[in-house]
Amino acid sequence: xxxxxxxxxxxxxxxxxxxxxxxxxxxxxxxxxxxxxxxxxxxxxxxxxxxxxxxxxxxxxxxxxxxxxxxxxxxxxxxxxxxxxxxxxxxxxxxxxxxxxxxxxxxxxxxxxxxxxxxxxxxxxxxxxxxxxxxxxxxxxxxxxxxxxxxxxxxxxxxxxxxxxxxxxxxxxxxxxxxxxxxxxxxxxxxxxxxxxxxxxxxxxxxxxxxxxxxxxxxxxxxxxxxxxxxxxxxxxxxxxxxxxxxxxxxxx
Numbered sequence: 001x002x003x004x005x006x007x008x009x010x011x012x013x014x015x016x017x018x019x020x021x022x023x024x025x026x027x028x029x030x031x032x033x034x035x036x037x038x039x040x041x042x043x044x045x046x047x048x049x050x051x052x053x054x055x056x057x058x059x060x061x062x063x064x065x066x067x068x069x070x071x072x073x074x075x076x077x078x079x080x081x082x083x084x085x086x087x088x089x090x091x092x093x094x095x096x097x098x099x100x101x102x103x104x105x106x107x108x109x110x111x112x113x114x115x116x117x118x119x120x121x122x123x124x125x126x127x128x129x130x131x132x133x134x135x136x137x138x139x140x141x142x143x144x145x146x147x148x149x150x151x152x153x154x155x156x157x158x159x160x161x162x163x164x165x166x167x168x169x170x171x172x173x174x175x176x177x178x179x180x181x182x183x184x185x186x187x188x189x190x191x192x193x194x195x196x197x198x199x200x201x202x203x204x205x206x207x208x209x210x211x212x213x214x215x216x217x218x219x220x221x222x223x224x225x226x227x228x229x230x231x232x233x234x235x236x237x238x239x240x241x242x243x244x245x246x247x248x249x250x251x252x253x
Contacts, residue, residue, distance in 0.1 A: 001078065001137050001232055004029035008079035009071040011058055011119055014040035016194040017144065018083030020221035021228050022049060028229065030079060033071035035064075035119075058084045058115030061122070068122045076130045078139040080123040081228055085112045085144065085162075087196065089155040105158040112162035116143050120173060120184070128180040137235055138181040142228050143170060145188040145241055151250035163188070167241045174239030183238040185231050190245025192219040212246035219244060 008025045012018035013034035022045070026032045032051035035058070036042040046053035052074060054067035071077050086108060090100050120141055127139045145163040152160030167186055174184035191197065191208050197218065198205070209217040227244055231237050 001133060001140065001235060003078055003232060005031070005075055006078035006139075007031050007033065007071045007075040008081070009033045009035060009068065009077065009119075009123060010081045010083060011035040011056075011115075012082075012084035014042035014045055016083070017189065017192065017221050017224045018081065019045060020225040021081050021083065022046075022051070024222070024225040024229050025079060025081075026051060031074040033067065033074060035067045036084070058082075058119055059110050061118060064118050064122045068119075068126050071123075072126050076133075076139075077123065077127050078130070078133070079232060080119065080127070080139070080141045082116045082119050082141070082143045082166075084115055084119075087146075087156075087159050090158060091155050092157055108158035109162050109165070112159070113165040116166050117169065124177055124180070124182055127182050128177075132181050135235055136181045137183070140183040140185065140232055141173075141177075142231055143184070143186040145186045147188050147190045147243060147245050147248065147250055149188055149241075150243075151248075153250050154253045170241055171239045178238070183231075183235070185237055185239070186241040187224060187227055187231075188241050188243045188245070189224055190219055190243070190248045192224065193221060211251075212248045215246055217246075219246065 008030040010018050010022045013022045014036035022032045026049040034042045034046045035054045035056050038055035043053040054070045056063035056067045094100050132138045145166040148160045149163040149167045170186040
C-alpha cells in the first residue's frame with residue numbers, strides 16, 4: 001500500500017516504539033499524527049516530522065475521537081499504530097501475603113487493552129468511509145502486544161492479561177473489518193530498548209540481552225518500526241500476531 005500523502009496515526013508516538021514508527025512513516029511520505037499525553041514532548045516531535053500532535057488519553061472516547069479527526073483532516077487515514085501502554089509490575093499477593101491492588105490491575109487492562117480497542121473503534125469508523133486504494137485496501141491497523149502475552153513472568157499478571165487480550169481480539173476484529181478492506185495485525189515484541197529498559201544499569205541491560213538466543217541483544221525500536229512498514233507493504237498479511245523477539249521464550253522470573 002502506497003502511503004505517500006496518506007494520514008497515519010500513532011498512539012504512544014512520543015517515545016520508544018511509537019516514535020521510531022512515526023519517524024519511519026514520515027520518511028515514507030505519510031502525514032503523521034502523534035497521539036500521546038499532554039505532558040509528553042509529542043508536539044515538538046510532531047513539528048519535527050512535519051505532522052500533527054493530538055494530546056489524548058487512549059481510554060477517553062472523546063479525546064481519541066478528536067485525535068482521529070485531526071489525523072483524518074491531514075489526508076485519507078490509512079495507517080493506525082497502537083503503541084500506547086504501561087507495564088508496572090505487580091504480583092497477585094504482596095510481600096505480606098495480602099491481595100495486591102485491584103485498581104492497579106484494572107488500570108493496566110484499561111490502558112493497554114481497552115485503550116487499544118477504543119482507538120481501533122474510533123479509527124476504523126473513519127477508515128471505513130475512506131475511498132479505497134489499490135486492491136480495495138482502505139488501510140491497516142497495527143496493535144502492540146508482547147511476548148508476555150504468551151510467556152508471562154511472575155509479577156506480570158495484569159500486563160500479560162492485557163497483552164493477551166490484544167492478541168486474542170486481533171483475529172475477530174480482522175474478520176469483522178475485512179468487509180471494509182481494513183487489515184488488522186498485532187506485533188508482539190520481546191525485550192526492546194524502550195525508555196523503561198534503557199533506564200536500567202548497563203549491566204542489567206546486557207544481562208537481559210544475553211537471554212535472547214539470537215541476536216543476543218535487546219531489540220531496537222527501529223526494528224519494530226521496520227516490521228510495521230513491512231506489514232503496510234504486504235497486503236496479504238492480515239489477522240495475525242507476529243512475534244519480534246529473537247526467538248526468546250521468557251523464564252518464570
